[in-house]
Amino acid sequence: MKILVTSGGTSEKIDRVRSITNHSSGKLGKIITETLLKAGHEVCLITTLQAVKPVSHPNLRIIEIKNTADLLQVMKDKVMDYQVLIHSMAVSDYTPVYMAGFDEIESSQDLTEFLDKKNQETKISSKEDVQVLFLKKNPKIISLVKEWNPNIHLIGFKLLVDVSQEHLIQIARESLEKNQADLIVANDLTQISSEQHKAYLVEKNSFQTAMSKHEIADLLLEKIKSYD
C-alpha cells in the first residue's frame, strides 16, 4: 500500500534567531517507516530537520518541512495519493504573532490591537526586563485530512503528560470521533524513555497496549494489513 507517515516536531519562528519547537526525536516515525518498508509497503515520510531519519530505501521518499504552514501545504498536496496516513509528528498548536516589551502591553487600552501587529525587527530587541508574546492557534491539520481524502485510513497520535489510563483513552476516543480517524495511538510522556514506550492503540470499541516503539510499529503494520 501507499502510506504517508509524519514524524519529528514542527518549529514556529519568533524571529530570525528564535523559534518555538515541539520536541520529538522522530525515533518512533523512523521505526514505523522501516517496519512498513520491510513489509513491502511504499512510504512517503514527512519529517523535520532535527528528526532522526530511516535508512534510505527504494520505496521511501522523505520530505522535510519546518513549520505548520509547510506541513499543511505538503499534506494537502499528498493526502489524496495515499491509502493510509500515520500522523505521528508533534505539530505546534500555536504560531507567534507579535512580541513586545511589557510596558507597551501594559499601557494598551485594548489588547486585541496586538493580534494584528507584526514585529518589524529581524531580531527582536532584548532590552526589556519582561516581554510578552502573542500566539494564535494553528489550523488542526488532522481535522482536515478526511476532507482532502475521505477514503484514507487515518491513524492519529495523542500525547499527554502524567494522566490516568482512563483519561488518556477517553481523550483518544474524542480525537477518533472528531477527526474521523480509524485509530489513535495514545501515549503519556512519563511512560516514554529510551527503554520503553507504552502506548494504547485506541479504536472505537477496543484498544491494544504496546510497550515499545517496535511493538507500536508491529501492531500498526497488522492493523494496516486489515485495511487492504
Add this chain to the structure above:
Amino acid sequence: MKILVTSGGTSEKIDRVRSITNHSSGKLGKIITETLLKAGHEVCLITTLQAVKPVSHPNLRIIEIKNTADLLQVMKDKVMDYQVLIHSMAVSDYTPVYMAGFDEIESSQDLTEFLDKKNQETKISSKEDVQVLFLKKNPKIISLVKEWNPNIHLIGFKLLVDVSQEHLIQIARESLEKNQADLIVANDLTQISSEQHKAYLVEKNSFQTAMSKHEIADLLLEKIKSYD
C-alpha cells in the same frame, strides 16, 4: 593553554513538550575547538544536545547543557580554572514564566499579576484561539565572567541580522566595554551560509575581517597565542 569554548544554542521550556530555542548549529564552535586542539591547547567545550560536536580528542572534554540556568551554573564552576573563554553559544535572552489564554489576560486589572504565576499543567491546554506568553529576562552570563575570574581572556560573540558594518562594529565595541571583553566576534546572519561566514574580530582600536569559519578559528588561535 586551558581554554573554555561554548557552542550551540540554549532552549527554554514552555512546558514539557514545547521550548523556545535559539538556533545555532554548533559548526563554528566545533571548528574553533578542533583548531585549538590541533595547536596543542586543552579545551573544555560547553554545548547543547542538537549542536554538532568535535571529534573526540585526549585534550577535549565536552559538557552538555540545555538552558541558561544550566549554563550559568557550569560557567560559574568552570570559568575560574581557564585562561581563555570563547563564548560562541547562542544564549536565550528570555525564559518563559507563564502562559495563558487571551481572555484571562484581557480581563485582568493588573498585568503584573502574571509575572509571579506559574503554569500548573505539564502540557498547557490548546483550546484557546490566542495565547499569551510572559517571558522574563535571563541574567547576561557574559557580563558575569570577569567577576568570576578577573584574569580570564574573554572572547564574546555578537550576532545581528541585516545591519551595516558600522553598526555591527559599534555594537561589538559597546559589548567589549560593557563585558570587559578582550575581543568580540561580530557577525550578521545574512552573511552566514554553508559557503561563507563573514565576521569582524573587534578589539578596542582595531578589527580584523574573516570570511569563513576556518578563518575565524585561525585568527582566534593567533590572538590566543598573544595572550600567552
